[in-house]
Amino acid sequence: MSSPIDNRPVILTGDRTTGPLHLGHYVGSLKNRVALQQSHRQFLLLADMQALTDNARDPDRIRRNVLEVAFDYLAVGIDPLATTICVQSALPALAELTVLYLNFVTVGRLERNPTIKTEIQLRGFERDIPAGFLCYPVAQAADITAFKATIVPVGEDQAPLIEQTNEIVRRLNRQVGRDVLPEAEAMIPTVGRLPGVDGKAKMSKSQGNAIPLSASPDDIRQAVRVMYTDPDHLRAADPGKVEGNVVFTYLDAFAEDKDFVEDLKAHYRRGGLGDMVVKRHLEDSLQALLAPIRERRARYAADPGYVLDVLRQGTATAKERTEATFAELRAALGLFTFT
Amino acid sequence: MSSPIDNRPVILTGDRTTGPLHLGHYVGSLKNRVALQQSHRQFLLLADMQALTDNARDPDRIRRNVLEVAFDYLAVGIDPLATTICVQSALPALAELTVLYLNFVTVGRLERNPTIKTEIQLRGFERDIPAGFLCYPVAQAADITAFKATIVPVGEDQAPLIEQTNEIVRRLNRQVGRDVLPEAEAMIPTVGRLPGVDGKAKMSKSQGNAIPLSASPDDIRQAVRVMYTDPDHLRAADPGKVEGNVVFTYLDAFAEDKDFVEDLKAHYRRGGLGDMVVKRHLEDSLQALLAPIRERRARYAADPGYVLDVLRQGTATAKERTEATFAELRAALGLFTFT
Known part of the structure; x- marks a missing residue:
């Protein structure tokens, strides 16, 4: 009441x-x-x-x-x-x-x-x-x-x-x-x-492009690994696009340190920053966000x-x-x- | 239960x-x-x-x-x-x-x-x-x-x-x-x-051609008085039509003595039976049917x-x-x- x-x-x-x-x-x-x-x-x-x-x-x-x-x-x-x-x-x-x-x-x-x-x-x-x-x-x-x-x-x-x-x-x-x-x-x-990890407009379980809240550390790693970036950004040395790049969209949404994300974006745009490095930062953010959620979820599910x-x-x-x-x-x- | x-x-x-x-x-x-x-x-x-x-x-x-x-x-x-x-x-x-x-x-x-x-x-x-x-x-x-x-x-x-x-x-x-x-x-x-008292196919309160179960003796009398019969049966002496004649439809539905209704129908068909007389029989049947219903209804309504x-x-x-x-x-x- x-x-x-x-x-x-x-x-x-x-x-x-x-x-x-x-x-x-x-x-x-x-x-x-x-x-x-x-x-x-x-x-x-x-x-x-x-x-x-x-x-x-x-x-x-x-x-x-x-x-x-x-x-x-x-x-x-x-x-x-x-x-x-x-x-x-x-x-x-x-x-x-x-x-x-x-x-x-x-x-x-x-x-x-x-x-x-x-x-x-x-x-x-x-x-x-x-x-x-x-x-x-x-x-x-x-x-x-x-x-x-x-x-x-x-x-x-x-x-x-x-x-x-x-x-x-x-x-x-x-x-x-x-x-x-x-x-x-x-x-x-x-x-x-x-967006979904594949860059499609909507994250959705039925599209297979979603990261569930119960995702295991491996699931998260794998999802970030295949995540859609800038398809024209073939070598780390090249300049890359941040717009429509799902990894940056996710960093905007999930990274704690917004200044750091802006620095990353600038670096990526002018070239010299590889997808792997950016993805590592995103993965760290997602692992940090989801670890306690997954843990609590497992406790309730039990x-x-x-x-x-x-x-x-x-x-x-x-x-x-x-x-x-x-x-x-x-x-x-x-x-x-x-x- | x-x-x-x-x-x-x-x-x-x-x-x-x-x-x-x-x-x-x-x-x-x-x-x-x-x-x-x-x-x-x-x-x-x-x-x-x-x-x-x-x-x-x-x-x-x-x-x-x-x-x-x-x-x-x-x-x-x-x-x-x-x-x-x-x-x-x-x-x-x-x-x-x-x-x-x-x-x-x-x-x-x-x-x-x-x-x-x-x-x-x-x-x-x-x-x-x-x-x-x-x-x-x-x-x-x-x-x-x-x-x-x-x-x-x-x-x-x-x-x-x-x-x-x-x-x-x-x-x-x-x-x-x-x-x-x-x-x-x-x-x-x-x-x-x-049918309704006016001869229309359906008795319905909204059509104003219905006799409610709570109808008073006067309501019943009045409803039977204006009831649709054979519009071509102008003089008692003339032969009349029973089909589509609401008074006979109601007699079929409500009169206790079915043989008596058949006699009335035969008489009406060959002529010499006025609407007033047939209606009186119907009214008697309806008054007899509805009197106890009306009485019980009034008791419940009270x-x-x-x-x-x-x-x-x-x-x-x-x-x-x-x-x-x-x-x-x-x-x-x-x-x-x-x-």
């Missing part, structure tokens, strides 16, 4: 439980969540129901990764006393709000959602779109509003989903005649998306009972909060309730 | 709570429900969430009619000790199953549903179809399967909805590798649909606390049953559960 008066802004964020998290998640969101967890009332949703919207044939994988993602959270420093970690499929009010909100959004509006349009193409769904996939912006609106979150960290491409949420919020508040639900704001990360307890308690807290919102909205709309 | 072994076939039926029920409901379904409630394990769903799919702007009306429809049920002889009466919006597992099933149905399949296609036209929705309306066959599949109903009384035009349910059932059973959910069968009423208790108990029984189904399906699919 939180203290009686908790005026901190409410953040809802989380991850689809499709696989363990990787360095891209760390840079893009996990680090930020750790930094915000004291100043904000933060809820982390293990989004196993949303993961099903395009993985209905493989629920087993979705289930296994609920715990894997929870291990990742705790390993990077999410503190379960500060942050509420909860399991989406164990929160019935989220489904109840989804079914309710579906009545306040038209099919045409969902089909016009830019995020959905892009993702339908990416997944090659075309006319075989699962209805759950078309409707997932509504489910997301249910998640956000159920927690009364006012801040939702999302990638830039996901911002239309927050707009969809706020449309539903305004529609309901207008009908009810007062602000029963708060609008939410997208919190777009200031750091860009981390004690799943403890992690389950964390999820059980977080989910109980989240259940109370989301059911209170649903009850409040039901009453405001004038739906039937047993008294 | 039902007895430990209850092998009676399970029926799920119910009504959208958009208004009090009328004689059309009585002939088409209520009478049958009363007849089946001992031989079958019967669940009656007060479908307030489904009523919202095309009444999102008027939740107040939906709420008020939850009790009104319950009064109707009890008034016609639904026995709460035999039949479980429950409120849809108070059963979270129905929403949870809906959100789950949405992943197993494509948008294209929903758009091709003949019932939905017709109803979209009827309601003039076109491109402004609420997503909840497009998805309501999935919600209905959730209702039917949550209760593990094998028999679902529906009008002929609703039969495609049962087919949609069974498609989802087969899809899930195939994925799970065993019959975790039963298929359902449509039970199509043998008596045709009761004691809403008792009726709320009936709904509370029925909903508790239904909650247990529907949540057990959801838990069973979750486990079978291999979704996450706290143990």
Whole structure:
């Protein structure tokens, strides 16, 4: 239970439980969540129901990764006393709000959602779109509003989903005649998306270009060894390009000493600095960053009972909060309730 | 709680709570429900969430009619000790199953549903179809399967909805590798649909051509007085038509003495029988049918606390049953559960 008066802004964020998290998640969101967890009332949703919207044939994988993602959270420093970690499929009010909100959004509006349009193409769904996939912006609106979150960290491409949420919020508040639900704001990360080790725009497990948070020292070494640099930088003596050179992008993201990175960049540009040397520096940074995360992760993975307890308690807290919102909205709309 | 072994076939039926029920409901379904409630394990769903799919702007009306429809049920002889009466919006597992099933149905399949296609036209929705309306066959599949109903009384035009349910059932059973959910069968009423008092095909409150179960003696008299007969039967002495003559359709449906009705028909056909006389017979039948229903209804309406208790108990029984189904399906699919 939180203290009686908790005026901190409410953040809802989380991850689809499709696989363990990787360095891209760390840079893009996990680090930020750790930094915000004291100043904000933060809820982390293990989004196993949303993961099903395009993985209905493989629920087993979705289930296994609920715990894997929870291990990742705790390993990077999410503190379960500060942050509420909860399991989406164990929160019935989220489904109840989804079914309710579906009545306040038209099919045409969902089909016009830019995020959905892009993702339908990416997944090659075309006319075989699962209805759950078309409707997932509504489910997301249910998640956000159920927690009364006012801040939702999302990638830039996901911002239309927050707009969809706020449309539903305004529609309901207008009908009810007062602000029963708060609008939410997208919190777009200031750091860009981390590319894959192969230089492709996005680090992703399915692309095989990701460094998972549980990577062993050897995995890290190997990933850095094959990492994409400047393909025209053939000899150490030649000048090299820093832009689009993944090793430098990673050094920017992970090296502690930014001045040192700037010196390295200057040296690389004018020539005389070999890829091997730069990569050694990056590897050192990554080994230093990931060693304690890997260690903590192994400890949690060895004690799943403890992690389950964390999820059980977080989910109980989240259940109370989301059911209170649903009850409040039901009453405001004038739906039937047993008294 | 039902007895430990209850092998009676399970029926799920119910009504959208958009208004009090009328004689059309009585002939088409209520009478049958009363007849089946001992031989079958019967669940009656007060479908307030489904009523919202095309009444999102008027939740107040939906709420008020939850009790009104319950009064109707009890008034016609639904026995709460035999039949479980429950409120849809108070059963979270129905929403949870809906959100789950949405992943197993494509948008294209929903758009091709003949019932939905017709109803979209009827309601003039076109491109402004609420997503909840497009998805309501999935919600209905959730209702039917949550209760593990094998028999679902529906009008002929609703039969495609049962087919949609069974498609989802087969899809899930195939994925799970065993019959975790039963298929359902449509039970199509043998008596045709009761026309409105104006001769239009369907009795409907919104058309103003309905006789509600709570109709006063004067209401009944007035409804029969203006009832559509044979427009060419101008003088009593003339031969009249029985086909399409609403008074005779109603006599067929409501008069106790079928031989007497046949005699009346013959007399009317050959001439010499005035509309007034036939209407008097019909009025007598309707007054006799509705008097005890109206009386019982008034008694229940005067004691809403008792009726709320009936709904509370029925909903508790239904909650247990529907949540057990959801838990069973979750486990079978291999979704996450706290143990």
